[in-house]
Amino acid sequence: MGKATGFLEFPRQNEGYEPVTKRVKHYKEFVFALSDSEAKIQGARCMDCGIPFCNNGCPVNNIIPDFNDLVYRQDWKSAIQVLHQTNNFPEFTGRICPAPCEAACTLGINELPVGIKSIEHAIIDKAWEEGWVAPQPAKHKTGKTVAVVGSGPAGMAAAQQLARAGHDVTVFEKNDRIGGLLRYGIPDFKMEKTLIDRRIEQMQSEGVTFRPGVMVTDGELPAGIKNYARETISAQALQDQFDAVVLAGGSEVPRDLPVPGRELAGVHYALEFLIPQNKEVAGDGPNEIRAEGKHVIVIGGGDTGSDCVGTSNRHGAESVVQFELLPQPPEEENKPLVWPYWPIKLRTSSSHDEGCERDWSVATKEFIGGEGKDSGKITALKACRVEWKDGKMQEVPDSEFILKADLVLLAMGFTNPVGSLLSAFGVDTDARKNARAATEGERAYQTNVPKVFAAGDVRRGQSLVVWAIREGRQAARSVDAFLMGHSELPR
Ligand SMILES: Cc1cc2nc3c(=O)[nH]c(=O)nc-3n(C[C@H](O)[C@H](O)[C@H](O)COP(=O)(O)OP(=O)(O)OC[C@H]3O[C@@H](n4cnc5c(N)ncnc54)[C@H](O)[C@@H]3O)c2cc1C
Ligand code: SF4
Numbered sequence: 001m002g003k004a005t006g007f008l009e010f011p012r013q014n015e016g017y018e019p020v021t022k023r024v025k026h027y028k029e030f031v032f033a034l035s036d037s038e039a040k041i042q043g044a045r046c047m048d049c050g051i052p053f054c055n056n057g058c059p060v061n062n063i064i065p066d067f068n069d070l071v072y073r074q075d076w077k078s079a080i081q082v083l084h085q086t087n088n089f090p091e092f093t094g095r096i097c098p099a100p101c102e103a104a105c106t107l108g109i110n111e112l113p114v115g116i117k118s119i120e121h122a123i124i125d126k127a128w129e130e131g132w133v134a135p136q137p138a139k140h141k142t143g144k145t146v147a148v149v150g151s152g153p154a155g156m157a158a159a160q161q162l163a164r165a166g167h168d169v170t171v172f173e174k175n176d177r178i179g180g181l182l183r184y185g186i187p188d189f190k191m192e193k194t195l196i197d198r199r200i201e202q203m204q205s206e207g208v209t210f211r212p213g214v215m216v217t218d219g220e221l222p223a224g225i226k227n228y229a230r231e232t233i234s235a236q237a238l239q240d241q242f243d244a245v246v247l248a249g250g251s252e253v254p255r256d257l258p259v260p261g262r263e264l265a266g267v268h269y270a271l272e273f274l275i276p277q278n279k280e281v282a283g284d285g286p287n288e289i290r291a292e293g294k295h296v297i298v299i300g301g302g303d304t305g306s307d308c309v310g311t312s313n314r315h316g317a318e319s320v321v322q323f324e325l326l327p328q329p330p331e332e333e334n335k336p337l338v339w340p341y342w343p344i345k346l347r348t349s350s351s352h353d354e355g356c357e358r359d360w361s362v363a364t365k366e367f368i369g370g371e372g373k374d375s376g377k378i379t380a381l382k383a384c385r386v387e388w389k390d391g392k393m394q395e396v397p398d399s400e401f402i403l404k405a406d407l408v409l410l411a412m413g414f415t416n417p418v419g420s421l422l423s424a425f426g427v428d429t430d431a432r433k434n435a436r437a438a439t440e441g442e443r444a445y446q447t448n449v450p451k452v453f454a455a456g457d458v459r460r461g462q463s464l465v466v467w468a469i470r471e472g473r474q475a476a477r478s479v480d481a482f483l484m485g486h487s488e489l490p491r
Helices: 036-044 053-057 064-072 076-086 090-096 116-130 153-164 194-205 235-241 270-281 303-315 419-425 465-484
Strands: 145-149 168-173 209-212 214-216 231-233 244-247 267-269 295-299 319-324 357-360 362-369 378-389 392-395 401-404 407-410 414-416 452-454
Touching (some): 036 064, 036 116, 064 076, 076 116, 090 116, 090 465, 145 153, 145 235, 153 168, 153 194, 153 244, 235 419, 244 419, 267 270, 270 407, 378 407
Parallel strands (some): 145 168, 145 244, 244 452, 267 407, 295 407
Antiparallel strands (some): 362 378
């Protein structure tokens, strides 16, 4: 513990943001990381608690009190060594993790928690700047081969760990670029894609082969998921050619809203809007779905919805409204009741601050098309208010209303992984159609199919980047133990 009285002396300092009027004019990141001296003060606030609840609250179990102390002492090189012990990609989580660690911080019981995420951000950015993030190729090759299907954070973490253990790893990705939802989902203004590119280079130097534009399949993709693959390879071919296979294909099937008018032009799944936007920023040509001058309604209140809000405002939407089916949560959590767990409370993202009217307890009943030149296009939306009793939703009588709408984005989450990927391998699924695999015990992350493993959203359902990294790392250890009889990779 760097400074015993730090938590009494120093307040929390959040990272700064570029003003809204400036940042909505571009797609670059707009967060100002803490300076060295600001990060030092944040590190000094850590109480180095006997039981570090933050460490348990962090899905990758980052050793938070240790790196807080090292940053307080300005020993940045040791800090990145500690951080990399548990997290392959802190530059991703330091930007886009919702920071459950901070909800679990003991100082947070009666004060504002330590800014753990901002410290993580500062450590990894400095490490890259200083050239301390170097490839770590394995000293000995094992001669074993592993195929990883999907290049999101779960696939990337699994691939990096397995390559460092000496295996020959090939990552198959149906999209034309590597990164999963980090690349094609999360907008550049939250996380710039050069961060993925430099990790790809590092991983290539460690021996990972990336094969973008190759879909592993014996079937079709469902509606709402675009196929950017140039080639296909069958599940059988992977099973024949590799000693182990890790399925890390994410949970891609979007939840639909099958109300009258769903077929109208201007009603889209969120990723039909967000993926082409990321491709546009990458230089692939314009996003054909435009929000300029339009009344945009985003249906769904989570991260995906918030990203649609931020992107619509950058397009220059006339108005942006976001609906949520659930009631508005309280502004503050009941700390004694929920600490150290993740609280349900009102969360306002930087995208909301850029301009958005949020409305809760609203259900959409119909998309309304126009007439004449607007025939076949959405022009309005009919909704009603709902109330929740004993967990059941009821329509509030006489509460229907109509709003102008030229663009509706469905951001109500993802129901399950693409079934054809799992059935191609014969992988059993659970009640939610996710790949069935335990996370503990000798068969951790193994599916029912010999030598086929599953990790990330494909196994746990729609989740977070940090959980995907955890699962990728843990699955890698299981694969390594399966191939070699034992593993020295960390769990
Ligand atoms: C718009 C949006 C914003 C989000 N924002 C955040 C956030 O701010 N913070 C956060 O923590 N989480 C966020 N999430 C959630 C997070 O992105 C996911 O939980 C995480 O990316 C899951 O990682 P994964 O590796 O399991 O899967 P994905 O990232 O989904 O990667 C799976 C990859 O597998 C590929 N694939 C699938 N099937 C095949 C096949 N048959 N052959 C070849 N390739 C295949 C897919 O193309 C995809 O690239 C967001 C999600 C969305 C949609
Ligand atoms: S990965 Fe997320 S939960 Fe873990 S320390 Fe970083 S911000 Fe906190």
